[in-house]
Amino acid sequence: MAKDKPPAALQIKAFADHHVITQPNPLRKVLRRVPESDLDDPVARAEKALAGLSGEFKNWMAIEADRLSAAHAAILRDGFTDATREELFRAAHDIKGDAATFGYPSASAAAESLCRIIEHAPDLDAVPSNLIAHHINAIQAIVHDNTKLDTVSIANELSQQLRGVADEYLAYANRDRPEHLEAILAPSLVPGE
Amino acid sequence: MFRIDFNKLRFLVCDDNPHMRRILRTLLHSFGAREVYEAEDGATALEMYSHYVPDIVITDWSMPIFDGLELAQMIRQPESKGNPYAPIIMLTGHSEKRRVTVARDAGVTEFLAKPISAKGLYQRILNVVANPRPFIKTKIYFGPDRRRNTSNAYIGPERRVGGEAEVMQQPSLLDKARSST
Numbered sequence: 001m002a003k004d005k006p007p008a009a010l011q012i013k014a015f016a017d018h019h020v021i022t023q024p025n026p027l028r029k030v031l032r033r034v035p036e037s038d039l040d041d042p043v044a045r046a047e048k049a050l051a052g053l054s055g056e057f058k059n060w061m062a063i064e065a066d067r068l069s070a071a072h073a074a075i076l077r078d079g080f081t082d083a084t085r086e087e088l089f090r091a092a093h094d095i096k097g098d099a100a101t102f103g104y105p106s107a108s109a110a111a112e113s114l115c116r117i118i119e120h121a122p123d124l125d126a127v128p129s130n131l132i133a134h135h136i137n138a139i140q141a142i143v144h145d146n147t148k149l150d151t152v153s154i155a156n157e158l159s160q161q162l163r164g165v166a167d168e169y170l171a172y173a174n175r176d177r178p179e180h181l182e183a184i185l186a187p188s189l190v191p192g193e
Numbered sequence: 194m195f196r197i198d199f200n201k202l203r204f205l206v207c208d209d210n211p212h213m214r215r216i217l218r219t220l221l222h223s224f225g226a227r228e229v230y231e232a233e234d235g236a237t238a239l240e241m242y243s244h245y246v247p248d249i250v251i252t253d254w255s256m257p258i259f260d261g262l263e264l265a266q267m268i269r270q271p272e273s274k275g276n277p278y279a280p281i282i283m284l285t286g287h288s289e290k291r292r293v294t295v296a297r298d299a300g301v302t303e304f305l306a307k308p309i310s311a312k313g314l315y316q317r318i319l320n321v322v323a324n325p326r327p328f329i330k331t332k333i334y335f336g337p338d339r340r341r342n343t344s345n346a347y348i349g350p351e352r353r354v355g356g357e358a359e360v361m362q363q364p365s366l367l368d369k370a371r372s373s374t
Contacts, residue, residue, distance in 0.1 A: 020338075021328040023278070027248060030201045031323055036194050046223035046311035053219055060212045093255055094210050097286030097307030101216065108308065115286075186290055 057102035065143040067091045072136045080124045089118045106155035107142040113163040120180045199225030205247035206231050207238035209256040235259035254285035262299050269300035271335045280321035300336025
């Protein structure tokens with residue numbers, strides 16, 4: 001293991017208000033030079049393995065969608081508390097992150113829209129209950145009727161419509177909260193692949 | 194062209210979602226990794242970090258007990274007995290610029306937004322293995338150098354002041370940690 005190699009000494013350069021600390025790369029020895037003709041492709045291998053797992057994605061997605069519905073049911077029953085809000089956000093956030101990998105990109109988009117509502121609405125009790133319910137129902141429909149919906153791009157249309165309505169609500173509700181408005185309007189910015 | 198000998202690397206994966214952990218495990222094993230340890234919350238991950246001394250940490254952001262951001266902050270303790278220098282890859286559904294900045298300021302080495310791809314994960318791992326950045330320690334920050342590039346076009350205040358004062362050779366904290374156990 002790389003960790004079994006003796007660690008190299010740190011070199012610390014001290015400046016007036018900061019230190020710069022370097023050490024010889026402790027992981028350098030796991031790098032191996034191979035000829036350009038090397039045919040081994042670890043990314044292709046991993047993609048193939050992921051494809052082999054895809055038979056389970058439908059079931060996983062149904063579990064995630066049911067978790068979201070259960071979180072919503074808890075809110076309908078108990079109202080927005082720290083715990084119910086957190087669980088709804090976590091369930092939606094997981095779908096936002098996982099659904100595209102599982103083959104449900106429209107569910108991911110609808111879940112992202114729901115996350116934005118939960119994160120940026122000034123008062124969740126004041127959010128029209130239908131707005132949240134429509135997101136939950138849309139995700140359930142996309143997941144459970146995937147073969148009927150996603151392939152004919154109705155799901156895509158549905159998630160876009162939801163996002164439009166949610167953004168319109170959030171822009172209005174946050175009209176006096178510039179920091180939220182900025183976050184709502186800012187594009188997603190992450191390092192690309 | 195370089196390849197990584199994944200079978201010589203030890204990974205710690207931290208995600209509260211069992212499906213995502215399964216995907217990560219599948220990808221890492223397909224790359225060739227043999228040692229992949231898994232935690233479902235930040236507290237367990239911190240314990241496993243101390244116990245297994247992984248070479249690379251891959252963590253989600255949103256998790257119960259304490260989250261991936263707090264995990265990164267706890268690992269990046271310069272005076273800790275453990276290894277504060279391990280690369281941390283934050284794999285998260287958060288994709289807003291503000292989140293990327295917060296993760297960077299917590300000492301995260303690489304940021305990878307979900308949905309995960311084999312290519313994206315491989316490239317982040319290759320980057321932390323092949324191009325480690327020096328660490329910066331200030332009164333309020335300890336972590337990888339947040340300046341990835343030197344920009345001649347930068348306009349603004351110089352936030353690091355003072356000329357070079359001295360160079361000190363010190364044994365690795367990792368070395369000290371291991372010799373004390």
